[in-house]
Amino acid sequence: MSATALHDLAHGVTSADSLESLWMPFTPNRVFKRAPRLLASAKDMHYTTVDGRQILDAAAGLWCVNAGHGRAPIVEAIRTAAGELDYAPSFQMGHPLAFEFAARLADKMPGDLDHVFFANSGSEAVDTALKIALAYHQARGDVRRTRLVGRSRGYHGVGFGGISVGGIDNNRKQFPALLPAVSHLPDTHDPARNAFSRGQPAHGADRADALEALVREYGDTIAAVIVEPVAASTGVLVPPVGYLERLRAICDKHGILLIFDEVITGFGRLGAPFAAEYFGILPDIMAVAKGLTNGSIPMGAAIVRHGVYEGVLNGTSSGIEFFHGYTYSGHPLAAAAGMAALDVYEQEGLLTRAASLSEYWADAVHSLRGLPHVIDLRNLGLMAGIELEPRPDAPATRAYDVFTDCFAQGVMMRTTGDTVALSPPLIAERHHIDQMFATLGRALRRVA
Numbered sequence: 470m471s472a473t474a475l476h477d478l479a480h481g482v483t484s485a486d487s488l489e490s491l492w493m494p495f496t497p498n499r500v501f502k503r504a505p506r507l508l509a510s511a512k513d514m515h516y517t518t519v520d521g522r523q524i525l526d527a528a529a530g531l532w533c534v535n536a537g538h539g540r541a542p543i544v545e546a547i548r549t550a551a552g553e554l555d556y557a558p559s560f561q562m563g564h565p566l567a568f569e570f571a572a573r574l575a576d577k578m579p580g581d582l583d584h585v586f587f588a589n590s591g592s593e594a595v596d597t598a599l600k601i602a603l604a605y606h607q608a609r610g611d612v613r614r615t616r617l618v619g620r621s622r623g624y625h626g627v628g629f630g631g632i633s634v635g636g637i638d639n640n641r642k643q644f645p646a647l648l649p650a651v652s653h654l655p656d657t658h659d660p661a662r663n664a665f666s667r668g669q670p671a672h673g674a675d676r677a678d679a680l681e682a683l684v685r686e687y688g689d690t691i692a693a694v695i696v697e698p699v700a701a702s703t704g705v706l707v708p709p710v711g712y713l714e715r716l717r718a719i720c721d722k723h724g725i726l727l728i729f730d731e732v733i734t735g736f737g738r739l740g741a742p743f744a745a746e747y748f749g750i751l752p753d754i755m756a757v758a759k760g761l762t763n764g765s766i767p768m769g770a771a772i773v774r775h776g777v778y779e780g781v782l783n784g785t786s787s788g789i790e791f792f793h794g795y796t797y798s799g800h801p802l803a804a805a806a807g808m809a810a811l812d813v814y815e816q817e818g819l820l821t822r823a824a825s826l827s828e829y830w831a832d833a834v835h836s837l838r839g840l841p842h843v844i845d846l847r848n849l850g851l852m853a854g855i856e857l858e859p860r861p862d863a864p865a866t867r868a869y870d871v872f873t874d875c876f877a878q879g880v881m882m883r884t885t886g887d888t889v890a891l892s893p894p895l896i897a898e899r900h901h902i903d904q905m906f907a908t909l910g911r912a913l914r915r916v917a
């Protein structure tokens with residue numbers, strides 16, 4: 470890039486040349502670079518664009534900035550950590566912050582989820598969780614348990630493990646060779662019976678019974694089932710009443726490990742610290758990321774129940790028990806950011822704050838009923854999915870147009886397919902919620 474192009478980019482002037490080198494993830498690069506949206510700074514509920522516009526963040530960045538942006542204690546903790554210990558190897562060596570953070574997390578977790586394996590993203594947390602599940606059965610001599618079960622429309626990141634158990638077709642179609650022993654449960658979406666449900670839909674607990682059918686087909690070869698308690702990235706699919714309970718019961722009956730992918734639902738999104746607590750169901754392994762550091766430094770983790778940790782460790786009498794890990798597992802800056810994020814969450818009551826706003830939120834979401842093209846509204850905690858009727862022959866374009874209209878009006882949301890998704894920082898006030906839904910209402914009326 471030329472010096473002029475770099476200067477222009479830094480000052481909010483963009484040209485095709487200044488944007489060309491970056492290959493953007495999950496983005497139509499050519500379209501974006503013709504009309505870019507560039508963010509320069511952020512504080513609390515707002516971003517500021519490179520050309521100085523204030524944008525209300527209705528997406529917590531990418532479902533991750535749960536305590537809002539630029540929180541001073543987190544910034545300070547990262548600065549201090551960077552000045553003290555830039556890096557420490559994570560294999561056969563350690564540093565106190567990683568142990569301290571793991572202990573604090575273990576303390577916060579429900580039940581006996583008391584051992585923490587650090588990764589650097591949600592995708593890595595998921596792959597770690599899947600590998601732990603396989604290693605657990607191998608260590609116990611249950612060597613036939615090698616099959617992993619995911620769910621249609623599930624999103625578990627972009628590693629090969631995650632896309633194998635994931636169920637979003639677009640994320641798999643360019644990669645024909647995935648993990649071999651994988652099956653999928655049906656998703657829980659049932660618009661014919663459940664459209665416009667407020668909170669958990671009434672119908673569909675029996676979709677968990679597909680796991681019984683898989684057990685009949687594959688016998689005792691199933692190692693683990695992984696689900697998002699609320700399937701977020703696919704368009705906010707809230708689990709039907711009784712569904713997760715049934716999944717847990719079937720797993721227990723057949724010796725299958727249950728993995729909750731709480732990369733989005735973890736750290737207060739539903740009004741309880743974790744979805745496991747919100748629904749009162751304890752998984753054997755939980756994957757977390759995003760809110761773990763308030764989005765400030767990349768970090769993920771697989772957190773396991775006591776017996777899972779013991780099971781893997783007891784599989785060998787000496788030496789390395791689990792052949793897995795990352796150069797940056799438990800990185801000092803991430804551990805410092807995570808502990809500071811926990812402090813902020815605790816001091817401000819953010820891990821349960823969504824509960825006090827969720828009725829107001831639900832009213833706002835369902836006030837959109839009857840607006841043009843709205844075919845379903847879904848909500849739980851501080852999450853919402855507004856599903857629009859797809860345009861004939863142009864799926865996903867209507868929601869995208871609503872998203873760009875809202876952004877032009879000063880509110881950032883997300884879209885996935887023809888669903889607009891909202892998940893604001895948990896510090897949101899009622900007037901922010903009013904602004905989000907007023908903006909969305911105007912956009913829905915405008916977009917054909």
Ligand SMILES: Cc1ncc(COP(=O)(O)O)c(C=O)c1O
Nearest residue numbers: 590591592624625626730732733
């Ligand atoms: C449920 C879930 N799992 C895993 C991931 C992957 O996380 P990352 O993008 O940090 O790899 C995401 C990301 O949105 C997610 O929503």
